Structures are given as structure tokens and as C-alpha cells.
Amino acid sequence: MYNEWTFQRSVKAFWQNEYQTNEQLVQAIEEYIHFYNFERYQQRLNGLSPMEYRKKAA
Template identity: 45%
Template sequence: MQSSMSRKGNCWDNACMENFFSHFKSECFYMNSFGTSEEVRGAVSMYIRFYNHHRFQKKLNNLSPYQYRTQVA
């Protein structure tokens, strides 16, 4: 993985992705060891599903992003 760089002096460009990658690294990547690139791909896919469908977020009234979007619609 390679971090992205925002415009000079503008830390808000990538704030949401930096937040996601911070959670991903601490909750998934650092807790596992991977032997192949397929294992990494599988872990990323599973974590994205977990993050969107099951992981509640305080800023979304303790709902997952999926639950929050379907509640509004």
C-alpha cells in the first residue's frame, strides 16, 4: 500500500481515507500475518464488508454506514 498525498498545506483532502486506513491497519492489518497477496486481498475485502455493514460508528448514531444509509432512504 502507498499513502496518498494531498495538496500542500491542505490536510483535509484525504481525511476520510486516512481515517479509514488508520482503522484498517489497527483492526485488521497489524493483527494478522499474510503469506500471499491473495490472503491480503481477501482480508481487505472482508474488512471493507465488515466496515460498511457491521462496524458501528459513533458519528452515525451507533449505526453502520449501510444501516445509516438505508435508514435515511
């Protein structure tokens, strides 16, 4: 789950970029969500990404 600091840091990353179209912004958000769920390995999840951990728990 997001804590407040992580959320603020994530939002700031989007605000620092200038997107020419809404589609570019949506694509950047979708790419970040994919990274957050599939490529962000967490020590507290035994070195798994959130999705890998969820699959293992199911």
C-alpha cells in the same frame, strides 16, 4: 469518511500480518471492508452501521 489517523491505523493492521499469498491479503482486505461498512456501529450515526444509515437516508 476516513481521517488520516484512522487510515494509518487500518494500514498498519495489514502490515503487521504476514500473508502467504496475494489471495490471503485480498481476502483480509475484503473482510475489513465488510466490517467497516456493515458491522462498525457509530454513535454519530445514531448507533447504526454506515450501510444501515445509508439505507435509512435513502
